[in-house]
Amino acid sequence: MMRLLLKNAHLYRHQAFSDTDVLIEDGIIKKIGACNEEADQVIDLHGALLSHNFIDIHTHLREPGFEHKETISTGSASALYGGYGTIVAMANTLPCMDDKETIEDFTKRCEKDAQVKTYTYSAITEGLKGQKVVDMEENIKQPIVLGFSDDGKGVQKDEKMKEAMTRAKALDSIIVAHCEDESELHGGCIHEGHYAKEHGLIGINSASEYKQVDRDLHLVDEIHNRYHICHISTKETVALLGASRARGERVSGETSPHHLILTEDNIQDCHPNYKMNPPLRTKEDRDAIIKAVNDGVITVIATDHAPHARDEKSKPIDKAPFGIIGLQHAFPLIYTYIVEEGLIKLETVLDCLTTGPAKTLNLDASIEEGMKADLCAFDLNKEYTIKEEDLKSKACNTPFLGWKVKGALIMNIVDGQLLVEE
Template identity: 70%
Template sequence: MNSYLLKNVHLYHQGIFKKTDILVKNGYIEKIDENITGFEPVIDLQGKYASHNFIDIHTHLREPGFEHKETIHTGSLSALYGGYGTIVAMANTLPCMDDLEAVEDFKQRVVHDACVNVYTYSAITENLKGQKLVDMAQLIQEDIVLGFSDDGKGVQNDDMMDLAMQLAGNLDSIIVAHCEDESELHGGCIHEGHYAKEHHLIGINSASEYKQVARDLDIVRQYHNRYHICHISTKETVDLLHQARQEGLCVSGEASPHHLILTEDNIQDCSPQYKMNPPLRSKEDHQALIKGLNEKTITVIATDHAPHAREEKATSIEKAPFGIIGLQHAFSLLYTYLVKKNLVSLETILDALTVGPAQVLRLDCQIQEGSLANLCIFDLNEHFIIEEKDLKSKSANTPFLGAECYGRIVANIVNGEYNDLEEK
């Protein structure tokens, strides 16, 4: 259904909520006004809330190569139910997204199977090995490629990252950096904090993240290229990003919902469902992330949706793979555990899910007459429990099973098409 009248909706746009009606014809917003009549069908939203649908610029769809974990269809279906209209997939597939053949194959799979708009990054280096740059000039010509990322591995060689930044800058493209200095890693599985010590686990220190951030920002100061920091988890990284933005550099950073909600104190029974990279950090780190989000140092919330098959997580925390799923319930968790606890405003959360990522990747995020309708609708009063049977992902690796939430996504309009998520 792509022609309809939305009645009685609290629309969030450009920093404010306004009660209004929205007329959509043939997928495009024809009119936004306080009282529109004379059109059928009418969808009376009865005071529910709406915003531009969300944009996730960091998600792992696993296809091709790891379809036992997730597929383009199941991952994008999770995104649809989470209120997302656009997601950007990471390049660590098999084959790696590092040449035209792989990108073209991915593009055809998206056309056939995706439930929302799907883009991808190209790898920075061939097969994420950090040894040879991809053909950046060729790959960025593909409409589906929005930038370059070796996510899953940090680029260890300083000269290689320097060259990547220089070339990306010449192309007016962006480096989306997984910052992890492997010289600081010693086989750790969780943060190098009190929980690791108490349970005799090898820890992952904060320097493994912020040392590469510091290196990269120094390169940005030389080339003034576009640069984005993935999944910020440490207070030192927040400080480094704040300083760089104060200097006027074209840099940005994201935090994941799990790092904004949980700390090492939330880990239970050494469960591998709490194992992610970067790890859940200290209370001080968490407080710095919240402050960074509120002060607009961190302008993006990105899920780092990382599905793994059930049997892969059904082992010890030391042996299990890093990562949790996040697309379907990101908004509800953020609303419940940040907004309702008065840690972050609803407006800040919505901005970090919409205009923030749109600005980083230069995507359209307009809600105006004449624009394609891309809206998600949510009921802030609806209460529910996250249960495995309701997951749209192929995987269930999340510490949030059983969590009580408010703020259910009840409908998602993607490219004008109205998807009623309560009926499906």
């Protein structure tokens, strides 16, 4: 019997903080409260933050097919050292996650290499081509599948999205939608704003996102299915989501750390590390997203961790692929540049990293006696600089290199096992 005692924790639980101890026995939380019992290992947290470890419901692990960008091992290591205990991978691999055989292969890869609890979505359409809806009834039987997403592409045909929503509802499953109307795209690389105009770049308008959100939410009004909007970046999308939730529909939405922290005003030297999809938008869009998080309209913060090889991301901004990495430093960035700036309370951020995503995908993010321990701890006073040599990911495509942050990981307990102790 292995006993681990966490002393002097500043525990976030039941949407409140308390200073307490946590005793873990053979991976199970035995006691929450003052404890002086003997243990095989004692970790004095000295008042550090202790929380359920984080859940990222939008990440790209690239394997199979794009292992030169990232692997299950390196991507999940990035998550582990970011305080995450659960991640959900997108289906846009090669082959994509559109049939039982590919999903079973992914399951075996995760059993071998994943360093945190790892799930995936099934694709919505075969090959992400938008033409034929996958065998949803068969794919959802796989325990690793938590829903359906064509992330990376929006489903363009109204009738295909309606079919997918109807079938997903019958399975009580969820559509996780990348909303992008391709009729509004013209080869753009950043937001259609002042920076694009000043630098002669083709822009991406806001309508490319919110037009498809509007279509989908009209379908939800008819079908009443579970539906989640990926990487919200525009004020119009925020308004549409808020209205749908007010009507009582089972809809949710996420934003990313970079859309909370950055705008088009932060782009420097047309650097490709500022290129992501959806793009960095205006200050007004960012303000609307922050307000939506505070108001409970947006209930999930997801990284959209999108690694690329160095030679790919070193191309000019109009030629480089979209996306940045985000798992390892999501929390310290948000803590430093959102919480400490007084924009969003720490409690709200923690909810968006734990209970919010858990509720969206019917997972559990509670901390209770008798349950498996899934806990992470951070020293919120420790300041450090994000450096390339410290990255656990195979990739380094992030605009946050060189940024100073507060919030250093002390430990991460995943499924009852202490996997990181700094």
